[in-house]
Amino acid sequence: MNLVSVAWKEICHRRSSLVSGLIAITLGIAVIVGIRTVTKASEHAVAVKLDSLGANVLVLPQGATVDDYHTADIDAPTFPEEYVERMISSALLGVENISPKLTRRIKIDDTKVVLTGILPDNEVASKPTWQIEGNITPEHNCAGDIGQNADPRLKREVIETLCEDECLVGVDAATRLGVQAGGTLEVEGTKLSVSKILPATGTVDDDRVFMHLHVMQELLGIGSQVSAIEVMGCCSAISDGLLSKLRNVLPDTRVTGIAQIVSTQIETNRMMDRISWGVLLLVLLIGGLSIGNTMWANVNRRRREIGVLRMLGASRSRIIGMLMLKAVVLGVAGGFFGYVLGTVFVVGMGPGTLGLNVGVLPGWFLISLGLATAVALIGSLLPAYLASQFDPSTNMQEL
Amino acid sequence: MLLTTENLCKRYERNEVAVDALLNVAIGIPEGAFVTVTGPSGSGKTTLLLTLAGLLTPTAGRIQFRDTELTALTDAKLAAFRRDHMGFVMQNFSLVPYLSARENVALPIALGRKVGKDQLQRADQLLDRVGLADRAAHLPRELSAGQQQRVAIARSLANEPDLVLADEPTGNLDPRLARDILDLLEALNGDGMTILMVTHSPEAAARGTQRVHLERGQIVEVAQPTA
Numbered sequence: 001m002n003l004v005s006v007a008w009k010e011i012c013h014r015r016s017s018l019v020s021g022l023i024a025i026t027l028g029i030a031v032i033v034g035i036r037t038v039t040k041a042s043e044h045a046v047a048v049k050l051d052s053l054g055a056n057v058l059v060l061p062q063g064a065t066v067d068d069y070h071t072a073d074i075d076a077p078t079f080p081e082e083y084v085e086r087m088i089s090s091a092l093l094g095v096e097n098i099s100p101k102l103t104r105r106i107k108i109d110d111t112k113v114v115l116t117g118i119l120p121d122n123e124v125a126s127k128p129t130w131q132i133e134g135n136i137t138p139e140h141n142c143a144g145d146i147g148q149n150a151d152p153r154l155k156r157e158v159i160e161t162l163c164e165d166e167c168l169v170g171v172d173a174a175t176r177l178g179v180q181a182g183g184t185l186e187v188e189g190t191k192l193s194v195s196k197i198l199p200a201t202g203t204v205d206d207d208r209v210f211m212h213l214h215v216m217q218e219l220l221g222i223g224s225q226v227s228a229i230e231v232m233g234c235c236s237a238i239s240d241g242l243l244s245k246l247r248n249v250l251p252d253t254r255v256t257g258i259a260q261i262v263s264t265q266i267e268t269n270r271m272m273d274r275i276s277w278g279v280l281l282l283v284l285l286i287g288g289l290s291i292g293n294t295m296w297a298n299v300n301r302r303r304r305e306i307g308v309l310r311m312l313g314a315s316r317s318r319i320i321g322m323l324m325l326k327a328v329v330l331g332v333a334g335g336f337f338g339y340v341l342g343t344v345f346v347v348g349m350g351p352g353t354l355g356l357n358v359g360v361l362p363g364w365f366l367i368s369l370g371l372a373t374a375v376a377l378i379g380s381l382l383p384a385y386l387a388s389q390f391d392p393s394t395n396m397q398e399l
Numbered sequence: 400m401l402l403t404t405e406n407l408c409k410r411y412e413r414n415e416v417a418v419d420a421l422l423n424v425a426i427g428i429p430e431g432a433f434v435t436v437t438g439p440s441g442s443g444k445t446t447l448l449l450t451l452a453g454l455l456t457p458t459a460g461r462i463q464f465r466d467t468e469l470t471a472l473t474d475a476k477l478a479a480f481r482r483d484h485m486g487f488v489m490q491n492f493s494l495v496p497y498l499s500a501r502e503n504v505a506l507p508i509a510l511g512r513k514v515g516k517d518q519l520q521r522a523d524q525l526l527d528r529v530g531l532a533d534r535a536a537h538l539p540r541e542l543s544a545g546q547q548q549r550v551a552i553a554r555s556l557a558n559e560p561d562l563v564l565a566d567e568p569t570g571n572l573d574p575r576l577a578r579d580i581l582d583l584l585e586a587l588n589g590d591g592m593t594i595l596m597v598t599h600s601p602e603a604a605a606r607g608t609q610r611v612h613l614e615r616g617q618i619v620e621v622a623q624p625t626a
């Protein structure tokens with residue numbers, strides 16, 4: 001037997017009196033962990049969104065949203081592919097790369113996939129105006145601009161060539177469809193050879209099938225329509241008003257920069273971040289006060305027992321030490337339960353309620369323990385000190 | 400002398416009312432003595448015992464325990480001194496409610512720096528000595544009053560003290576149990592333990608080898624009965 005086991009026995013003996021303090025600290029930590037988890041998931045979602053856009057300017061049909069573009073419903077609005085020519089012929093400075101896309105949700109052998117029609121790079125880049133524009137203004141060739149200053153997530157593999165009877169399949173889609181490179185896929189009655197399984201990118205692209213835009217338009221009877229045009233513009237050009245110039249060229253479309261697309265979410269993330277620090281402060285305060293209150297009630301009930309310990313030879317600092325030990329137990333327990341509760345709660349709400357894929361934050365396990373312990377220790381400091389100053393004699397005189 | 404005091408004074412001050420609970424008390428406890436302290440209620444008996452133990456700070460005066468001047472020690476040193484040299488038996492038993500009899504007896508050892516595995520064995524030996532070997536695992540509330548007091552006596556011996564201080568150890572017990580406890584203390588004294596016992600009962604006081612009578616915080620009589 002040692003004093004740790006004595007303190008432990010005391011905790012077990014009066015566990016019900018600790019419940020209120022424990023609940024306060026558990027809930028506090030749960031709230032912090034929950035908010036941090038959601039914030040992290042939301043930040044991750046922004047990163048993935050940036051990645052999946054792959055371009056820094058997106059031209060969408062009037063009235064369409066980025067989400068429409070991603071969900072690719074049958075009746076999602078479209079606009080004429082001819083807009084690509086219009087953009088190219090207006091010779092806008094700072095336009096680096098243009099890729100029109102058509103997306104539709106279809107079934108292949110009863111498996112739902114998103115089919116995406118793309119134009120291989122050689123077919124767009126071979127447009128004469130494009131070449132001329134690139135050549136006569138070499139100082140505006142801002143590949144370096146994108147390469148160095150742009151978010152590295154914006155860089156993605158450019159598909160150089162794609163024959164009309166070929167298709168490319170994302171890894172996840174390939175698994176679901178059970179196809180391999182060299183195999184075939186039947187899309188709306190036409191056999192396409194799978195030329196390549198695209199490596200995992202962690203974006204929606206992983207679950208898509210890519211084919212030649214013009215073949216797709218023909219197969220689905222969509223005519224010369226596209227869902228979006230992704231534009232790679234160089235950053236300086238975008239801040240120089242590339243977006244408004246594009247809006248002038250294509251008046252009945254929606255032209256958005258990536259910054260705008262994700263800005264609301266980034267804004268929310270920033271707010272969550274600030275809130276979580278505010279909550280942290282509140283939890284420190286409420287948790288500390290609550291633990292202090294619990295401890296004060298506890299030492300008052302134990303006045304006589306503390307007197308006995310003093311009589312038997314425990315110094316004042318020993319009394320403080322024993323009470324601090326108890327605070328550590330409370331803190332560790334509160335941190336543990338709080339972490340578990342917060343994580344389980346947020347992960348349980350998951351994509352259904354939050355619209356986010358929430359990942360567990362293992363690093364916060366130790367942070368929770370440390371934080372809760374620190375709060376419990378600080379909150380217990382004053383009650384423990386006061387308990388050490390109790391007059392041991394008054395307790396001895398009581399019957 | 401095991402313990403001597405000089406000019407020991409204790410004044411309680413509360414709400415501008417000052418009570419001189421001890422007034423210039425000079426007392427000497429010889430090694431191996433069984434000192435009994437009597438006196439009317441409120442005469443300062445408990446105050447004397449707690450002051451000797453260092454649980455109350457005297458207003459004035461000195462307490463000398465062999466070579467150590469207790470009144471000069473810091474809180475931590477005094478606590479350690481109490482732990483190593485004194486045992487306590489109180490009227491209210493002062494057992495820790497959530498510890499078994501064995502753990503209560505081992506508690507003073509656990510408060511020491513050395514935490515050995517044999518401390519519980521030692522506790523069992525002491526419980527055996529007070530006739531409670533079979534109750535070692537019981538909590539205080541599962542024991543009778545007399546048994547609880549015997550656990551307290553066993554605990555007072557845990558660190559092989561030089562002095563056992565007892566404040567009305569039989570005050571809460573019926574006469575037969577009281578006699579058992581007094582027999583036990585007397586036996587301890589027979590083995591060489593120095594004891595100071597505060598009591599109301601003349602019968603208990605008669606057991607002392609030296610009797611001190613207090614009145615209004617002052618020693619009015621010291622009797623050394625011839626055996």
Ligand SMILES: Nc1ncnc2c1ncn2[C@@H]1O[C@H](COP(=O)(O)OP(=O)(O)OP(=O)(O)O)[C@@H](O)[C@H]1O
Pocket residue numbers: 394397411412413418419420438439440441442443444445446447
């Ligand atoms: N904590 C205290 N504050 C103020 N006065 C006190 C305190 N403790 C004791 N006294 C007073 O000091 C005097 C001596 O008290 P003490 O308890 O030592 O008497 P006692 O002889 O042990 O009495 P009893 O036989 O009833 O136990 C009493 O007048 C009491 O009222």
Ligand SMILES: [Mg+2]
Pocket residue numbers: 444445446
């Ligand atoms: Mg008394």
